[in-house]
Amino acid sequence: xxxxxxxxxxxLDMDKCIGCFSCVKRCPTEAIRVKDxxxxxIYDKCIGCxxxxxxxxxxxxxxxxxxxxxxxxxxxxxxxxxxxFYGQFxxxxxxxxxxxxxxxxxxxxxxxxxxxxxxxxxxxxxxxLKGKLPKPIISTACPxxxxxxxxxxxxxxxxxxxxxxxxxxxxKLAREKVxxxxxxxxxxxxxxxxxxxxxxxxxxxxxxxKEKYVDGAxxxxxVYKKLLPELSNIEDSNNLSExxxxxxxxxxxxxEAAAANCEKYLAADGIENVISILEALENGGLQxxxxxxxxxxxxxxxxxxxxxxxxxxxxxxxxxxxxxxPQVGVMLSDVDKPLDWFFMEKDIxxxxxxxxxxxxxxxTKLLEIQHLLDxxxxxxxxxxxxxxxxxxxxxxxxxxxxxxxCPVKDRKDTx
Amino acid sequence: xxxxHLEYEVEGNNFVSAGQATEKVKFCLKGMGINPADIRRIAIxxxxxxxxxxxxxNGGKALVDIFVDKIVVxxxxxxxxxxxxxxxxxxxxxxxTDSIRDLGFGAGMGLHNMKKYTDEMYVxxxxxxxxxxxxxxxxx
Numbered sequence: 001x002x003x004x005x006x007x008x009x010x011x012l013d014m015d016k017c018i019g020c021f022s023c024v025k026r027c028p029t030e031a032i033r034v035k036d037x038x039x040x041x042i043y044d045k046c047i048g049c050x051x052x053x054x055x056x057x058x059x060x061x062x063x064x065x066x067x068x069x070x071x072x073x074x075x076x077x078x079x080x081x082x083x084x085f086y087g088q089f090x091x092x093x094x095x096x097x098x099x100x101x102x103x104x105x106x107x108x109x110x111x112x113x114x115x116x117x118x119x120x121x122x123x124x125x126x127x128x129l130k131g132k133l134p135k136p137i138i139s140t141a142c143p144x145x146x147x148x149x150x151x152x153x154x155x156x157x158x159x160x161x162x163x164x165x166x167x168x169x170x171x172k173l174a175r176e177k178v179x180x181x182x183x184x185x186x187x188x189x190x191x192x193x194x195x196x197x198x199x200x201x202x203x204x205x206x207x208x209x210k211e212k213y214v215d216g217a218x219x220x221x222x223v224y225k226k227l228l229p230e231l232s233n234i235e236d237s238n239n240l241s242e243x244x245x246x247x248x249x250x251x252x253x254x255x256e257a258a259a260a261n262c263e264k265y266l267a268a269d270g271i272e273n274v275i276s277i278l279e280a281l282e283n284g285g286l287q288x289x290x291x292x293x294x295x296x297x298x299x300x301x302x303x304x305x306x307x308x309x310x311x312x313x314x315x316x317x318x319x320x321x322x323x324x325x326p327q328v329g330v331m332l333s334d335v336d337k338p339l340d341w342f343f344m345e346k347d348i349x350x351x352x353x354x355x356x357x358x359x360x361x362x363x364t365k366l367l368e369i370q371h372l373l374d375x376x377x378x379x380x381x382x383x384x385x386x387x388x389x390x391x392x393x394x395x396x397x398x399x400x401x402x403x404x405x406c407p408v409k410d411r412k413d414t415x
Numbered sequence: 416x417x418x419x420h421l422e423y424e425v426e427g428n429n430f431v432s433a434g435q436a437t438e439k440v441k442f443c444l445k446g447m448g449i450n451p452a453d454i455r456r457i458a459i460x461x462x463x464x465x466x467x468x469x470x471x472x473n474g475g476k477a478l479v480d481i482f483v484d485k486i487v488v489x490x491x492x493x494x495x496x497x498x499x500x501x502x503x504x505x506x507x508x509x510x511x512t513d514s515i516r517d518l519g520f521g522a523g524m525g526l527h528n529m530k531k532y533t534d535e536m537y538v539x540x541x542x543x544x545x546x547x548x549x550x551x552x553x554x555x
Binding site: 356367 | 417419421434437438441443445446447448449451452454455458459462463481482483528532554
C-alpha cells in the first residue's frame, strides 16, 4: 500500500527542498518530517490531500499524476472531464468549445464526469427515500476524506455512503458506450483529467472498484497547457455536453449536498474543517443532520492543487455557466442500470494506524510515549523536524528514529 | 495495575475549547487499537461531561486513567452541585439557560447519555461544593 502511495500521492524534489517546516506543520495527519535538512513523508499516514503541495514555497512537493505520454499506447482515447475543469478557462461562452478542443488535441471521445455525478445524486436520492441509510450519511466523492476516515475515524466507516465516486461511474459508462460503438476493447484507454493527487491515487489503487476502469490520470494543468492554444482556433463546436446543473454544481462545496436533495444537510470544506466535523460526529454530535458532504480542499474540487485557476474565480465562472445547462442532463432511467450497479464493488480496506497489533504491546508503547513526552518542552516548535513533541516521541517508540534530539531541551540543559 | 494518567483543565464558558481533552484521549485509544465502538462510547460520555462542566460549573478538571483493559475518567468541578441527582438523570431535564440552548446545548440528555454509553457511572455532588462524575468503559 505504501509503495503505491509513494508513487501516486506526492514526491519530493530534493534539490528544491530547503528543509523548512511549512509542510511538516501543515500536514493534517502529521505525516511529514524534516530529516537531514529535507522533508520526508511517512506514506502510511499520508492521505494524499495535497496540503503540502499548496503550502510549499519552494515548489519542492511534486503532486503525482500521469504525463501526456501515458496515452500513447492506446488507439482510442477517452477523456473523463470533471465539472471543475470548466471553471479553469476565461471567456468560455460554451463548454462545448472546451470539449471540442479536447477532441482536437487527441482525444477520440469525451465524457463528462458530471454525468456520473448526476447519476450518483439520483441514486442517493432514491436511497434516502427508502430511509435505509445510516444517519448521518457521509458522502464519498473526496478520496482524501475517505482515506482520512479510514486512518483516523474507523468509528464512522458505517456512515460512509457505499456508492461509487462519480469518476468511477463515468469511467464504467464511457467504456460501455465506446464498446457499443464498435471500438475494440483492447484499443480503449480511459483518462481522467484530475484536479488533485488524491483522486490520482484513488484511481491507481482501485480503491472501490474490482477491475480497472481508468487507464491514467492526467493533471488539469497538463491538459490546460495543451488545450489553451487550441481553444482560440475553435469556431464551430459540436454539441458534446450532456450533463446538467445537478452535475455541474458538484465542482464546488455544497453542490453535492444540494444535488442529493436532502434538506438537513451539512457541507464542510477545507481539511481542518473536515476533521472537526468528523470529531464532532464521533463524539455523538450533529444528530439532526442527515447528509454530510466533506471536501478536503477549500471550496471543493475547484480547490484541488492540480488546477490552474484560483478556486474562488473558478467557482464564480461555474456560477455564470449554470444558465447554459439544463437542470438535469442524464436521468437514472436513461442509463437503465439497477441501483446496485452504482455501489462500491469492494469493501474499503482498513488502514487504521495503531502502535502495535497486540493490545498489551500497544499499551506499553503508549506509556513509553507519554513518559518521554513528560521530559520534553511540549511547545511543538518543529525544530526537531517532527510536527509535535508527541509525534517525535511516537517516532522513537515506533522505531522510525534511533534517538530523541530536541534542540530546545538541549539548549536549556546546557544553560 | 499500571495506567496512563492524564490531566486536563476544562475552561468555563469556552465552548470552542470544550472537547479537547476528549480528542487527546481518543488519540491514545486509537493508537492502542481499542475497538472503535468502545472509543465512541467513552468519547460521547466524556464530551457530554466536558460540555456540562463548561455550561454549569465554570470549568473543572478531567482526570483520565487509561488501563490496558479499561478507561476511567473523573470529571471534577467546584460548581453549584446537583440538588437532585435522580431528577438530573431524567432524559430531557435541564437547568440550562435559554442562551445556552440557543447554542444547541442543554437538551437535558447529558447525564442520561453518560450513563447509557458507559459501563459504570457515578455522580457525587454536594450543593455549593461541586460535582465529581466518574465514567468507566471496559474495553472489549
